[in-house]
Amino acid sequence: MSNTISLQExxxxxxxxxxxxxxxxxxxxxxxxxxxxxxxxxxxxxxxTGMIWxxxxxxxxxxxxxxxxxxxxTFPWLEDLLxxxxxxxxxxxxxxxxxxxxxxxxxxxxxxxAGLSGTFANFLIPLQIGARDMASPxxxxxxxxxxxxxxxxxxxxxxxxxxxxxxxxxxxxxxxALGDASSGSKIGxxxxxxxxxxxxxxxxxxxxxxxxxxxxxxxKGMSMTRMPLTIWALFFTAVLGVxxxxxxxxxxxxxxxxxNLGTSFFLSDIVVNGKILPNEGGSAILFQHLFWFxxxxxxxxxxxxxxxxxxxxxxxxxxxxxxxxxxMVGSLFAIAILAFLVWAHHMFVTGLNPFLxxxxxxLTLLIxxxxxxxxxxxxxxxxxxxxxxxxxxxxxxxxVSFFISGGLTGIFLGNSALDIHLHDTYFVVAHFHIVxxxxxxxxxxxxxxHWFPKMYGRxxxxxxxxxxxxxxxxxxxxxxxxxxxxxxxxxxRRYYDFSGWESFKMFAGLNQFISVISMIVFAAQIIFxxxxxxxxxxxxxxxTTNPWGANTLEWTTPIRPGHGNWVGxxxxxxxxxxxxxxxxxxFIPQTEPxxxxxxxx
Amino acid sequence: MDIVAMEQKKRIHPHKFTLWVGLASIVMxxxxxxxxxxxxxxxxxxxxxxxxxxxxxxxxxxxASSITLWLAQKAFVVRQMPRYRSLIVATLVLGVLFxxxxxxxxxxxxxxxxxxxxxxxxxxxxxxxxxxGLHVIGGIIALLILFAKAFSKKTRSYNLVPVEVMSTYWxxxxxxxxxxxxxxxxxx
Numbered sequence: 200m201s202n203t204i205s206l207q208e209x210x211x212x213x214x215x216x217x218x219x220x221x222x223x224x225x226x227x228x229x230x231x232x233x234x235x236x237x238x239x240x241x242x243x244x245x246x247x248t249g250m251i252w253x254x255x256x257x258x259x260x261x262x263x264x265x266x267x268x269x270x271x272x273t274f275p276w277l278e279d280l281l282x283x284x285x286x287x288x289x290x291x292x293x294x295x296x297x298x299x300x301x302x303x304x305x306x307x308x309x310x311x312x313a314g315l316s317g318t319f320a321n322f323l324i325p326l327q328i329g330a331r332d333m334a335s336p337x338x339x340x341x342x343x344x345x346x347x348x349x350x351x352x353x354x355x356x357x358x359x360x361x362x363x364x365x366x367x368x369x370x371x372x373x374x375x376a377l378g379d380a381s382s383g384s385k386i387g388x389x390x391x392x393x394x395x396x397x398x399x400x401x402x403x404x405x406x407x408x409x410x411x412x413x414x415x416x417x418x419k420g421m422s423m424t425r426m427p428l429t430i431w432a433l434f435f436t437a438v439l440g441v442x443x444x445x446x447x448x449x450x451x452x453x454x455x456x457x458x459n460l461g462t463s464f465f466l467s468d469i470v471v472n473g474k475i476l477p478n479e480g481g482s483a484i485l486f487q488h489l490f491w492f493x494x495x496x497x498x499x500x501x502x503x504x505x506x507x508x509x510x511x512x513x514x515x516x517x518x519x520x521x522x523x524x525x526x527m528v529g530s531l532f533a534i535a536i537l538a539f540l541v542w543a544h545h546m547f548v549t550g551l552n553p554f555l556x557x558x559x560x561x562l563t564l565l566i567x568x569x570x571x572x573x574x575x576x577x578x579x580x581x582x583x584x585x586x587x588x589x590x591x592x593x594x595x596x597x598x599v600s601f602f603i604s605g606g607l608t609g610i611f612l613g614n615s616a617l618d619i620h621l622h623d624t625y626f627v628v629a630h631f632h633i634v635x636x637x638x639x640x641x642x643x644x645x646x647x648x649h650w651f652p653k654m655y656g657r658x659x660x661x662x663x664x665x666x667x668x669x670x671x672x673x674x675x676x677x678x679x680x681x682x683x684x685x686x687x688x689x690x691x692r693r694y695y696d697f698s699g700w701e702s703f704k705m706f707a708g709l710n711q712f713i714s715v716i717s718m719i720v721f722a723a724q725i726i727f728x729x730x731x732x733x734x735x736x737x738x739x740x741x742x743t744t745n746p747w748g749a750n751t752l753e754w755t756t757p758i759r760p761g762h763g764n765w766v767g768x769x770x771x772x773x774x775x776x777x778x779x780x781x782x783x784x785x786f787i788p789q790t791e792p793x794x795x796x797x798x799x800x
Numbered sequence: 801m802d803i804v805a806m807e808q809k810k811r812i813h814p815h816k817f818t819l820w821v822g823l824a825s826i827v828m829x830x831x832x833x834x835x836x837x838x839x840x841x842x843x844x845x846x847x848x849x850x851x852x853x854x855x856x857x858x859x860x861x862x863x864a865s866s867i868t869l870w871l872a873q874k875a876f877v878v879r880q881m882p883r884y885r886s887l888i889v890a891t892l893v894l895g896v897l898f899x900x901x902x903x904x905x906x907x908x909x910x911x912x913x914x915x916x917x918x919x920x921x922x923x924x925x926x927x928x929x930x931x932x933g934l935h936v937i938g939g940i941i942a943l944l945i946l947f948a949k950a951f952s953k954k955t956r957s958y959n960l961v962p963v964e965v966m967s968t969y970w971x972x973x974x975x976x977x978x979x980x981x982x983x984x985x986x987x988x
Contacts, residue, residue: 334814403825411817441821445829449836453927462916462923464836467845480845480920485836492832 226762234344236336237762241343242322243654246647248350249314250728255354256305261721263298266290268714270696270707284362292695293382296365299693300383301357303368304391306636308398309353311501313346315643316440319504320409320433322650326753327427329418329770331763334411338404345401349394356390364391367693369494372465372486376457379471389458392451399444399451406444409437418752420772424528425789427751427776428521431528432507435535436500443496443539450489457481484549491542498635499538503531505642506573506602509595511776512649513577515749516592517584518785520777522576530569537566547615548622556615563613570606574599585780589747590664591649597672598641604676605634608683623693626686629679637675644671644727651731652746656759657738663730667723674720681709750776750788819965823972826935830976833931834983837924841987847919848988851981852908855929858901859981862936865894866974869967876963885950891970892947895940902933925984932980935973942966 235241265274266289273288284294321339325332333339356363365383366375370391378385413434417426453464457478465486466478514521521527543551543559551559577599586592608630611617621627644667651659690703697703697710745754752772756764770790778787782798840846872887906926909915914922946966949957 334818338818403822407818407821407825410821411814415812415814415817441825442828445825446832449829449832452931453833453836456923456927460916462927463920464840464923480843482840482843485839488839489832489836 234340236332236340238321238325238333238336238339239654239760239762239764241339242318244343245313245317245321245346246654248347249310249318250731252305252309252314252350253724254728256302256310257721257724259298259302259305261718262290263295263302264714264717266295266695267697268711270698293362293365295695296367296381296693297362297383297387300365300367300370301353301363304353304364307368307497307501308395309346309350311636311639311643312402312440312497313398315639315646316433316436316500316504317343317346317405318643319429319508319646319650320405320437322654323429323753324409324412324433325416326653326756326760326764327430327751327776328413328416328421329752329765329772330412330416331765331769333408334416335408339408342401342404342408345397345404349397349401352390352394352397356387356394359386359390361385361387363387369487369490370454371490372454372457372483373469376454376465377469377471377476378458379474389455392455392458395451396448399448402440402444406437406440409433410441413437418769418772421752421789424525425772425775427507428510428524428527428531429504429507431531432503432510435531436503439496439500439503439535439538443493443500446489447493450486450493453489454486484546487546487549488542491545492539494545495542496538498631499534501635501639502602502642503534505598505639505645506531508642508646508649509598510573510577510580511751512591512595512645513580513599514777514779515649515747516587516589516595517580518587518748518779519580519584520779520781522579523572524775524777526572527576530572533569534566537562537569541566544613544615544618547618553615560613560615564610566613567606567610570602574603574606589648590659590661590668591645593665593668594641594645594648597668598638598645600672601633601638601641601675605630605632605638609634620689621686623691624686625682625690625692628692629682629686632682633675633679637679641672644668647731649747650753651734651738652741653753653756653760655735655738656741657734658741658746659734659738660730663726667727667730670723670726671720674716674723677716678713678720681713685709745788748786750778750786752789755788755790813961813964815961815965816968819968823969826972826976830928830931830980833924833928834980837928838987840920840924845920847921849909849914849921849925850912851984852905852912854901854905854908855981858898858905859977861894861901862898862974862977865891865898866971868894869970873963873967877960879958881950888943888947888950892940892943895936895943895970899933899936899940902929902936905929921988928980928984932973932977935976939966939970939973942969 231237232240235244262277265277274285275288277285277290278288281290281294284291284297290298321333324330353363361382363383364370364375364387365381366388370388374380375384375388378388413426413430417423453462456462457464457466461478463478463481465483466476466481467483469476469478510521510527541559541563543555544563547556547559581596608626612621612627612630648659648664651657685703685706688702688706690697690706697706741758744756744758747754752770755770757766772789773792774787774789776789778789779785781787782794868887868890872884872891875881875884875887906929909922909925914925916923916926943966946962949955949962
């Protein structure tokens with residue numbers, strides 16, 4: 200046995216450490232850009248697919264904001280664009296629900312899960328831990344192509360006669376289980392479930408790879424406690440995904456059975472259109488448990504990569520070590536654990552036992568502790584720092600701002616007593632859009648602005664980036680801040696038209712205001728897209744390998760690294776990633792051996 | 801921390817590690833099903849069922865296939881290729897036999913009036929056993945690839961990793977079946 204083991208080790212060594220990049224094998228267009236197994240190309244594929252989805256999902260929100268802001272008006276051009284979904288220039292109620300559902304699905308899963316952690320886990324993990332590629336480049340490629348397949352199926356569901364899924368992104372049965380219940384629960388729902396099954400496979404393949412790459416392929420000297428915080432965050436993200444997505448898959452499978460094979464997992468005692476259904480003995484609440492067991496970790500799957508990248512970017516651009524590295528890792532770990540123990544706080548008003556509810560309140564409020572640790576550390580890193588206000592830094596600071604303001608409202612919602620009033624109001628919409636949606640988007644933008652030079656060897660245009668930043672941060676607050684007031688007044692989410700309610704009529708002007716701002720913010724994202732595409736081809740060239748003066752390993756690679764990342768040997772790591780402003784030096788890369796008289800941070 | 805010492809004890813092969821993480825996620829999926837099953841069982845309208853006798857025979861078959869694969873791996877390590885090939889074929893046959901027996905088990909259930917739609921408890925039985933079957937079919941496909949490699953004239957591979965990955969997965973679905981069988985016997 201011992202013989203074979205040493206043989207294997209030699210094989211691993213050959214595969215991952217040997218300097219085999221000098222003689223680059225010939226790549227065709229297909230193997231380089233389409234079926235690429237290079238983690239950097241796969242990352243770009245995830246990013247660009249995610250951006251396309253973001254435009255679609257964002258456009259949907261503009262469309263339904265049009266309805267919410269101008270419920271009395273008609274827009275004849277909408278009928279030209281959408282046909283019978285906007286009969287007479289007015290978005291039809293069924294289509295409104297489809298828009299809301301697809302907006303949620305697309306942004307939560309396709310943009311902020313695949314587009315965010317798919318992009319940056321692929322791009323940064325091998326580059327920052329010093330590996331030539333992922334543990335299994337083939338599975339990594341498959342991960343993208345399953346995502347692509349999921350995208351195609353989800354996209355096609357937009358064009359079916361009865362419309363895409365429209366029961367909300369949480370697809371609660373019985374509404375989602377019965378085709379007779381709504382037009383969006385017909386074929387659109389089956390496509391939704393199939394697409395999500397593909398998406399889950401994609402996430403799992405990706406997650407497996409990220410975990411085993413981080414644990415097995417770190418370069419010499421890169422101990423776990425020397426890893427950049429981005430890698431820690433992406434690691435916990437992958438763990439959350441691998442353990443929670445399969446549970447959603449089980450829920451989705453049972454729902455598919457209920458829909459197509461006449462079982463009654465989630466159905467019982469239902470009357471549709473005066474007809475009594477034969478289904479008996481099912482429980483709709485069971486689905487909510489299965490869904491939220493994923494659903495809650497999912498919000499951290501979205502948020503943790505943004506946290507990790509912001510930590511890194513804030514430290515680099517503050518020219519200071521991150522405050523409390525181990526506390527940052529510990530709090531990520533605590534959040535990852537707690538993520539699995541709080542799912543029922545989405546279900547306080549489902550008839551959950553109040554005694555059980557109080558446990559979930561306690562566990563939910565506990566998340567405030569690691570969150571506060573993180574916020575404290577970001578602020579203390581920024582405190583009296585030599586801040587360079589690069590676009591990436593602005594977005595990272597914006598992330599912290601949104602995380603604070605969105606996190607605080609989480610404390611309101613985490614209380615089961617307050618939740619009786621606040622659940623399913625615009626307060627919830629405001630809370631999760633700020634803390635999970637906008638905050639994660641800011642983390643993603645920060646990541647794109649910061650690592651774009653590494654991705655494409657060019658810089659993004661700064662002027663456009665500053666316009667993008669200021670319009671987005673001001674606009675996002677203007678959109679979501681007023682929603683808190685609407686929610687406190689009891690205005691429910693998901694309603695098609697508030698003008699018929701005496702209690703909510705007074706918000707007509709405010710809704711109009713929110714709609715106008717959302718269009719402006721959407722337009723600002725087009726500036727970003729333009730900047731992105733333009734800069735890939737025409738941006739200012741990067742002339743130095745380490746443009747930000749950062750310590751991490753990705754900046755030791757050539758300006759445009761090939762497949763294999765480093766020419767020659769992979770550098771050895773001698774220190775943590777955050778030796779900034781030390782011993783009179785601005786930064787000390789991880790590859791530099793520790794000097795004899797070096798001070799300790 | 802002594803990093804050099806950490807580097808020295810060379811870690812598990814990344815593909816094997818990836819498999820273990822993958823197995824964890826499969827466990828989570830079945831945990832989802834079985835916990836849903838337990839939750840449902842404590843509610844009204846639960847009808848107990850008897851497992852078909854065929855499931856006992858299929859259990860013997862899948863255990864036997866685990867043993868043949870284990871022997872195959874041992875033969876591979878000492879490079880007894882003819883023996884390895886015949887044991888792979890034996891495992892493949894036993895794997896297919898297991899699937900056939902599960903299908904027969906399902907038809908027995910159906911004949912006894914335990915149909916998919918009749919009661920939630922029956923539906924759960926079909927879904928859980930059926931999905932386990934799908935995982936075995938996945939294993940059979942992987943075995944077919946290993947089989948093709950073993951009989952390939954062009955290339956001779958003495959790399960142990962694919963064989964180890966395969967057998968770990970196969971033993972896993974074997975254990976998973978035994979666990980599910982006990983689960984379905986104890987809690988019904």
